[in-house]
Amino acid sequence: MKVYLGEFEELVLLTVASLGEDAYGVAIQEAIEMYSGREVSIGALHSTITRLEEKGLLKSWTGGATQERGGRRKRYYDLTREGKIALNNTKTLRDELWSISKVKLSF
Amino acid sequence: MEHLHPPKLAAKLFDWYSGHANVEDLRGDLEENFYRNAKKTNIRYARKTYWKQVLSLITSYALWKRKRKANHSETSLFNQLTMLQNYFKIAFRNLVKQKYFAVINIIGLAIGMSVSLLFIAVISYLTNYESFHENKDQIYRITSTLTEGTNTQQYAIAPAALAVKLKEESATVEKVVRINSSFDAVITHAHKEIPLRGYYTDPDFFALFTFPLLEGNLETLLDKPNQIVLTASAAKKLFAEETIVGKVITIEGIGECVVSGVLADVPKNTHLDFEVLCSYSTLPSAQARSQQDAWTNFYPEYVYFLTKPETDMSALLTQLSGIEKEMYKASDDVRASFQIQALEDITMGPELRAGLGVQWDSLSLVIFGTLCLLILLPACFNYSNISIARALKRSKEIGLRKALGSLKQQIFVQFITETIVITLISLLLACFIFILIRAEFQSMLVAANKLDLSLTPKMLIGFLIFALLAGLVAGMVPALYFSKLNPIQALKSSGSTKTASVSSMRKGLTVLQFVLSFSFIIGLVVFSKQYRYTLNFDFGFQQANLLDVPLQDVSSQNFDAHFSSLASVNNISYSSDILGINAIETYVIAYGQQDSLQVFQMFVNEHYLENLGLTLLAGENFKKEENSLERSIIVNEEFLTKHNIATPADALGKVYTVDSVDLQIIGVVKNFHFMNLREPIYSFFFRYNPSQFQYANLSIASADIASTLVRMEEVWHKLSPDTPFEAIFFEKEIADAYDSYKILLKIVGFLGVLAISISCLGLLGMVVYTTEGKTKEVGIRKVMGASAASITYLLSKEYVKLMSLAVILATPITWLFFDKLLSQLQYYSVSISIWDVAISIVILITLGLSSIATQTLRTAATNPAETLKYE
Numbered sequence: 001m002k003v004y005l006g007e008f009e010e011l012v013l014l015t016v017a018s019l020g021e022d023a024y025g026v027a028i029q030e031a032i033e034m035y036s037g038r039e040v041s042i043g044a045l046h047s048t049i050t051r052l053e054e055k056g057l058l059k060s061w062t063g064g065a066t067q068e069r070g071g072r073r074k075r076y077y078d079l080t081r082e083g084k085i086a087l088n089n090t091k092t093l094r095d096e097l098w099s100i101s102k103v104k105l106s107f
Numbered sequence: 108m109e110h111l112h113p114p115k116l117a118a119k120l121f122d123w124y125s126g127h128a129n130v131e132d133l134r135g136d137l138e139e140n141f142y143r144n145a146k147k148t149n150i151r152y153a154r155k156t157y158w159k160q161v162l163s164l165i166t167s168y169a170l171w172k173r174k175r176k177a178n179h180s181e182t183s184l185f186n187q188l189t190m191l192q193n194y195f196k197i198a199f200r201n202l203v204k205q206k207y208f209a210v211i212n213i214i215g216l217a218i219g220m221s222v223s224l225l226f227i228a229v230i231s232y233l234t235n236y237e238s239f240h241e242n243k244d245q246i247y248r249i250t251s252t253l254t255e256g257t258n259t260q261q262y263a264i265a266p267a268a269l270a271v272k273l274k275e276e277s278a279t280v281e282k283v284v285r286i287n288s289s290f291d292a293v294i295t296h297a298h299k300e301i302p303l304r305g306y307y308t309d310p311d312f313f314a315l316f317t318f319p320l321l322e323g324n325l326e327t328l329l330d331k332p333n334q335i336v337l338t339a340s341a342a343k344k345l346f347a348e349e350t351i352v353g354k355v356i357t358i359e360g361i362g363e364c365v366v367s368g369v370l371a372d373v374p375k376n377t378h379l380d381f382e383v384l385c386s387y388s389t390l391p392s393a394q395a396r397s398q399q400d401a402w403t404n405f406y407p408e409y410v411y412f413l414t415k416p417e418t419d420m421s422a423l424l425t426q427l428s429g430i431e432k433e434m435y436k437a438s439d440d441v442r443a444s445f446q447i448q449a450l451e452d453i454t455m456g457p458e459l460r461a462g463l464g465v466q467w468d469s470l471s472l473v474i475f476g477t478l479c480l481l482i483l484l485p486a487c488f489n490y491s492n493i494s495i496a497r498a499l500k501r502s503k504e505i506g507l508r509k510a511l512g513s514l515k516q517q518i519f520v521q522f523i524t525e526t527i528v529i530t531l532i533s534l535l536l537a538c539f540i541f542i543l544i545r546a547e548f549q550s551m552l553v554a555a556n557k558l559d560l561s562l563t564p565k566m567l568i569g570f571l572i573f574a575l576l577a578g579l580v581a582g583m584v585p586a587l588y589f590s591k592l593n594p595i596q597a598l599k600s601s602g603s604t605k606t607a608s609v610s611s612m613r614k615g616l617t618v619l620q621f622v623l624s625f626s627f628i629i630g631l632v633v634f635s636k637q638y639r640y641t642l643n644f645d646f647g648f649q650q651a652n653l654l655d656v657p658l659q660d661v662s663s664q665n666f667d668a669h670f671s672s673l674a675s676v677n678n679i680s681y682s683s684d685i686l687g688i689n690a691i692e693t694y695v696i697a698y699g700q701q702d703s704l705q706v707f708q709m710f711v712n713e714h715y716l717e718n719l720g721l722t723l724l725a726g727e728n729f730k731k732e733e734n735s736l737e738r739s740i741i742v743n744e745e746f747l748t749k750h751n752i753a754t755p756a757d758a759l760g761k762v763y764t765v766d767s768v769d770l771q772i773i774g775v776v777k778n779f780h781f782m783n784l785r786e787p788i789y790s791f792f793f794r795y796n797p798s799q800f801q802y803a804n805l806s807i808a809s810a811d812i813a814s815t816l817v818r819m820e821e822v823w824h825k826l827s828p829d830t831p832f833e834a835i836f837f838e839k840e841i842a843d844a845y846d847s848y849k850i851l852l853k854i855v856g857f858l859g860v861l862a863i864s865i866s867c868l869g870l871l872g873m874v875v876y877t878t879e880g881k882t883k884e885v886g887i888r889k890v891m892g893a894s895a896a897s898i899t900y901l902l903s904k905e906y907v908k909l910m911s912l913a914v915i916l917a918t919p920i921t922w923l924f925f926d927k928l929l930s931q932l933q934y935y936s937v938s939i940s941i942w943d944v945a946i947s948i949v950i951l952i953t954l955g956l957s958s959i960a961t962q963t964l965r966t967a968a969t970n971p972a973e974t975l976k977y978e
Binding site for chain 1 (some may be wrong): 131132133134135136137138139140142143159160162163164165166167168169170172173
């Protein structure tokens with residue numbers, strides 16, 4: 001099954017990958033905001049994460065409570081194998097399109 | 108860093124909205140963001156962001172999905188079913204383990220519910236009324252508000268002339284039908300004489316209402332004068348043969364009529380009630396009425412009409428008010444305004460005067476419903492009471508459940524389930540009681556023949572829903588109480604964790620029940636007193652050994668000639684009415700004056716005063732003056748008071764004009780009760796006019812009543828071979844007029860017995876519980892030398908206190924209520940004495956004490972060694 005990724009979905013997946021073992025809600029949100037420079041609403045972020053989980057691209061587990069969270073546990077996310085494949089597919093597609101572009105894309 | 112916490116309201120909102128969903132990480136994220144924002148900028152901004160994020164999450168797909176998962180996961184549903192199963196299991200185990208309480212609760216609830224079942228059965232049947240008419244949604248009737256002088260009242264009648272007008276002028280009205288309910292005549296066919304009742308009506312009657320025609324042609328029914336339609340059972344009474352249409356019968360007062368159709372019998376569930384329909388054009392006075400009379404004096408005319416489906420009524424209402432303006436002037440003595448009432452609103456609608464057929468007005472149903480609640484609620488209270496009283500026994504279980512993770516809701520559901528199990532068992536018993544009392548209940552209703560209380564699926568569904576509701580009401584308080592129980596306290600404490608509020612609430616409920624029971628006891632005491640008082644009331648005339656015979660078509664001279672020769676008859680008098688039950692009113696004008704005064708009158712002959720033992724204070728009796736003109740009256744004392752005449756002697760010779768005849772007072776009689784006791788004595792006179800006589804009053808001497816009656820019947824048949832001989836004892840007639848008291852006594856008595864047994868059961872339950880908890884205390888007291896009597900006193904003391912409180916609360920209210928009610932019911936009424944209250948108190952305390960006696964005495968008599976040896 002070929003999975004298509006939306007732009008924001010791709011962004012979330014790559015951010016999760018970039019955070020490694022520390023990918024949980026607030027961290028993902030901050031990283032996206034930092035790298036992309038756009039404000040992300042927490043609702044939209046979690047909705048996308050939920051969809052990615054449904055598609056089987058992300059997996060999650062709980063753990064690691066801290067004082068500043070009122071003793072509540074975090075939910076950590078990581079890419080599944082399908083998630084990695086989906087990212088690779090997207091990248092391949094883009095690279096192909098870049099390489100065959102007849103317009104000069106780079107400045 | 109003080110006050111540094113997320114906005115509480117937002118957090119609460121988020122938690123509430125999330126429900127069971129697993130949102131721990133989201134909450135954590137929110138909080139983490141909040142503290143970071145607070146550190147980075149300021150608290151205000153952090154709070155604002157927190158709110159924003161909460162709203163963002165609440166509206167997000169993420170939370171929706173998590174909630175869905177929490178609610179619909181297969182394991183959760185499975186768990187719920189298993190828990191429900193467990194609740195049922197625990198409920199049944201508890202029932203079996205606590206047999207005593209279970210039986211008390213079940214009996215109490217069953218008794219409480221039984222009356223309500225009657226109510227539900229009645230309502231369930233009444234909602235079926237008129238449901239069989241095919242056009243039921245398009246049928247309406249016109250009702251009127253009649254103003255006569257200053258008196259305005261709602262009537263179900265409307266002028267037939269209005270029907271004619273609407274038919275010609277209104278576009279809304281498709282078909283209109285006039286009904287005149289005055290048909291009440293003896294119908295003769297082939298030497299059979301059957302009295303039948305029914306309506307005069309138009310052919311369109313069959314276009315409006317759906318009454319299946321068994322025989323005849325629907326097109327031509329009732330379209331000509333002297334045509335009638337019979338119901339199947341009326342036809343069966345008259346005819347032996349099969350084909351009836353076309354047969355000619357004779358109707359008293361109308362003449363020969365042709366039977367043009369036979370209808371199936373009128374079903375019970377309609378307010379229309381007839382055996383015969385006669386064409387409206389047959390009505391003798393249909394054409395002969397003056398315009399004015401037709402619009403002001405229209406009893407018993409009814410107007411029904413049919414509209415197109417879903418018609419707007421506003422045009423018709425405007426038209427009706429136009430007609431009102433046209434027909435009545437503001438200065439008229441009698442004015443009417445008209446309203447529209449849908450067919451389905453007639454039954455259980457507002458009470459209207461002169462209603463057609465049987466009335467089921469909303470007010471009496473509300474009263475009935477309230478009475479049912481008064482019986483049901485105490486039974487529910489009992490259940491709540493006893494359940495909470497047993498809280499101690501259950502608190503360990505609840506504590507354990509909670510410690511293992513039961514939610515408040517789950518405990519609540521558990522206790523509601525338990526209550527519903529009990530109410531469903533009670534429902535079975537209540538249905539049994541319902542079937543037992545159903546016939547008796549129906550016999551007390553005037554409209555019993557229009558009510559069918561046999562069990563229907565609809566009714567049973569109603570019962571079931573009712574039982575569930577009753578269970579919810581009864582179980583609510585204990586379920587809430589248990590669900591709020593603190594698990595630590597419940598597990599830790601071995602004994603009384605009961606809070607003051609619960610125990611005082613329980614006491615309050617007990618007192619309330621006793622207030623209710625006490626009211627019923629007082630009611631019973633005073634109503635029976637009033638009934639006895641009424642029966643033994645000195646009406647001022649003699650009732651014994653008088654036989655009233657309706658003269659029917661026999662003249663008084665003829666009757667006299669034949670009956671006075673009978674050996675057993677002492678004396679015969681004649682009258683126009685029966686004394687002591689009702690009298691006709693008229694107006695009298697003093698000679699030479701203008702103002703008329705109301706007066707009641709009765710026509711009698713010269714033997715009447717003597718026969719009824721009335722005392723003449725002055726003047727003389729009527730003389731036998733058969734052929735001469737009426738010219739004298741005999742008045743009562745009240746008449747003198749009304750007309751300012753000082754002494755009876757002064758009244759003699761005074762002349763009054765009555766019905767444009769001048770009459771002279773020739774005698775004055777002592778006051779007596781010519782009307783029923785609901786009314787005071789008004790001014791009254793006797794007149795002498797043999798043409799008005801309706802009854803013969805025979806003074807009987809014979810001891811053998813049966814043979815006398817047989818003898819009289821023989822004589823009667825010589826006089827009038829066609830009419831049956833009717834005779835009734837005057838005494839019985841008077842007593843029958845007060846039959847309503849008997850019914851009232853029965854109802855109050857029955858409800859009283861229910862209310863009292865429910866509160867006694869409740870009391871018993873409470874006592875069982877308290878004495879169980881006190882066995883050790885009693886044991887120690889006995890060891891220390893307390894007597895059985897002092898222990899019984901100790902155990903009953905609290906309940907006597909509660910009952911006394913109930914009596915103190917209830918006495919003033921019930922006293923006022925019944926004092927008012929008694930005088931409302933009857934002008935000559937008893938008043939409540941201190942003795943009635945005292946008797947009621949004794950009955951209440953005796954019943955209460957005897958219901959707890961078994962328990963207190965048993966506990967007091969137990970051997971202390973038995974109760975103490977387990978220590």
